[in-house]
Amino acid sequence: MWEPGNTPEQDRFRKLREMSDSGISAYPNRVQRTHTVSQAIQTFEAAESSSETTEIQVTVCGRIVRQNLKGKVYFAHIEDGTGRVQLFVRIDHVGDEAYEAVKRYFDLGDFVQASGHMTRTRTGEISVLVHQITLLSKGLSPLPVIKEHVNEDGSVERYGEFSDTEERYRQRYADLAVNPETRSIFRKRALTVRALRHFLDEQDFLEVETPILQPIYGGAAARPFTTYHNQLHQDLFLRISFELYLKRLLVGMYDGVYEIGRDFRNEGVSFKHNPEFTQLEFYQAYTDYHGMMDVTERLVAYAAQQVTGSTTITFQGRTVDFTPPWNRITMREAIRQRCEIDYVEHPTADSLYQAIRAAGIEVSPNATWGKLVDHLLGTIVEPTLIQPTFILDYPRDISPLAKTVPDDKTHVERFEIFIGGMEVGNAFTELNDPLDQEARFAEMGKLYKDEDEEATPLDEDYLRAMRYGMPPCGGCGIGVDRLVMLFTDKSTIREVLLFPHLRER
RNA sequence: GGGUGUGUAGCUCAAUGGCAGAGCAGUAGCCUUUUAAGCUAUUGGUUAGAGGUUCGAGUCCUCUCACACUCACCA
Numbered sequence: 001m002w003e004p005g006n007t008p009e010q011d012r013f014r015k016l017r018e019m020s021d022s023g024i025s026a027y028p029n030r031v032q033r034t035h036t037v038s039q040a041i042q043t044f045e046a047a048e049s050s051s052e053t054t055e056i057q058v059t060v061c062g063r064i065v066r067q068n069l070k071g072k073v074y075f076a077h078i079e080d081g082t083g084r085v086q087l088f089v090r091i092d093h094v095g096d097e098a099y100e101a102v103k104r105y106f107d108l109g110d111f112v113q114a115s116g117h118m119t120r121t122r123t124g125e126i127s128v129l130v131h132q133i134t135l136l137s138k139g140l141s142p143l144p145v146i147k148e149h150v151n152e153d154g155s156v157e158r159y160g161e162f163s164d165t166e167e168r169y170r171q172r173y174a175d176l177a178v179n180p181e182t183r184s185i186f187r188k189r190a191l192t193v194r195a196l197r198h199f200l201d202e203q204d205f206l207e208v209e210t211p212i213l214q215p216i217y218g219g220a221a222a223r224p225f226t227t228y229h230n231q232l233h234q235d236l237f238l239r240i241s242f243e244l245y246l247k248r249l250l251v252g253m254y255d256g257v258y259e260i261g262r263d264f265r266n267e268g269v270s271f272k273h274n275p276e277f278t279q280l281e282f283y284q285a286y287t288d289y290h291g292m293m294d295v296t297e298r299l300v301a302y303a304a305q306q307v308t309g310s311t312t313i314t315f316q317g318r319t320v321d322f323t324p325p326w327n328r329i330t331m332r333e334a335i336r337q338r339c340e341i342d343y344v345e346h347p348t349a350d351s352l353y354q355a356i357r358a359a360g361i362e363v364s365p366n367a368t369w370g371k372l373v374d375h376l377l378g379t380i381v382e383p384t385l386i387q388p389t390f391i392l393d394y395p396r397d398i399s400p401l402a403k404t405v406p407d408d409k410t411h412v413e414r415f416e417i418f419i420g421g422m423e424v425g426n427a428f429t430e431l432n433d434p435l436d437q438e439a440r441f442a443e444m445g446k447l448y449k450d451e452d453e454e455a456t457p458l459d460e461d462y463l464r465a466m467r468y469g470m471p472p473c474g475g476c477g478i479g480v481d482r483l484v485m486l487f488t489d490k491s492t493i494r495e496v497l498l499f500p501h502l503r504e505r
Numbered sequence: 506g507g508g509u510g511u512g513u514a515g516c517u518c519a520a521u522g523g524c525a526g527a528g529c530a531g532u533a534g535c536c537u538u539u540u541a542a543g544c545u546a547u548u549g550g551u552u553a554g555a556g557g558u559u560c561g562a563g564u565c566c567u568c569u570c571a572c573a574c575u576c577a578c579c580a
Contacts, residue, residue: 108530
């Protein structure tokens with residue numbers, strides 16, 4: 001059983017006991033709200049402007065976010081999800097007994113219900129002149145106290161804050177309760193997902209849900225989380241991508257499908273990696289990666305417009321313009337521009353490794369050729385790509401699910417999207433040749449074998465699906481969290497996750 | 506995993522190796538139009554944890570824990 005720790009908690013606990021002793025419920029079952037806070041204000045303002053003389057009676061509910069006991073008058077601001085309004089409580093309006101209860105028991109952070117009529121105080125602030133007020137829910141632990149001062153010019157100065165990063169993440173409820181800007185981040189996150197969904201629905205993509213628990217994981221190179229089904233005596237993996245299931249659905253004659261959901265990767269965390277993250281993947285039949293570029297740039301520009309009101313945003317001090325068309329450049333050219341290395345001239349891992357070292361770039365000596373190329377991209381190209389950019393045509397041996405470029409066996413038709421110095425998306429002309437796919441899986445298995453734990457196990461069922469015939473298609477995955485980082489101008493993924501993963505304390 | 510940094514009251518922060526402090530919140534009062542209200546008085550600490558050096562440690566040393574930044578890793 002919880003016991004009060006610090007003094008504020010002890011005081012609140014004592015108040016709770018006293019209320020209980022005098023028969024007042026601190027957590028009543030029923031509320032009688034007639035107006036949200038914003039409805040109350042709007043109704044009053046409408047009545048004012050039409051110069052109606054009838055009083056606007058309201059019952060509003062909310063959390064006490066500011067209070068000022070002034071002898072026989074008590075002012076409080078309460079806040080609900082729609083806004084903030086002042087309560088004006090006078091002892092001669094609510095009676096001695098109720099007023100005494102307010103004085104004795106109400107604290108910042110408590111939820112209350114107040115009935116009265118709308119009025120303006122002497123300073124002109126819209127308020128509820130209260131005739132009845134009750135407690136709806138007693139707060140036993142004190143929230144951080146943040147005071148606001150509104151300047152003449154309307155700007156708001158804040159005094160006191162709840163800014164400890166760790167505590168804000170660990171107690172996100174408290175962060176949300178006292179920091180409106182945190183609430184705003186997650187509204188934008190919801191708008192982002194809504195915009196993506198709306199755009200794809202309008203383009204006749206079908207939203208689907210595929211298994212999160214998978215007997216064989218695949219579609220990406222990452223280490224999975226494992227789990228176990230007791231009754232079936234079966235090992236299961238949490239998915240690392242949706243790809244292989246969504247493409248099965250194209251075999252099943254849907255022309256376009258998409259899924260927005262969670263991926264799980266058992267890897268390091270960083271400012272742009274969380275063990276579980278939200279991904280959008282969409283697949284379209286009868287197109288290729290050129291078609292995916294067209295859809296993707298319109299999709300993201302649309303989302304930016306819906307979320308921020310513009311296709312031009314500021315991210316970490318730089319302007320980012322989502323307006324299509326985006327820059328398109330091949331990976332080979334992008335790397336050559338920045339470090340003079342043409343990896344095609346270094347067709348073996350050893351040769352490329354020497355070239356990279358000669359250019360003074362740190363790199364791991366046991367990497368495969370494809371990983372060396374990818375490393376070059378990640379270290380010298382990625383951080384410079386602030387404006388939305390498609391990097392095209394990736395080395396074949398790190399892309400087993402993409403079709404090769406015609407007349408170029410070393411590259412596949414694949415692009416990644418870079419914005420704000422981060423990778424936010426990945427797409428291919430999807431490989432639909434079942435025999436080639438089988439060979440590529442086998443090749444990957446051989447290439448990575450023991451030294452690479454990310455090697456994808458062979459998915460026979462996926463190959464069987466493809467053997468029934470898969471239409472030519474393009475597919476694209478977009479990291480929704482990173483998109484939200486861009487739209488909310490946050491430099492870490494944790495700021496855009498409600499409950500980011502933290503080590504257990 | 507490596508490096509750098511941070512951790513003091515519920516919140517935000519001070520404290521040269523020498524009495525652990527402030528503002529806000531809280532508590533007891535005064536105040537019937539306040540809004541960072543004000544005034545008077547006042548409570549609140551395992552200084553992240555464990556060990557060490559020292560007459561004396563929030564401060565110096567070692568280890569542990571957590572977080573931040575960064576490097577490595579990372580389709």
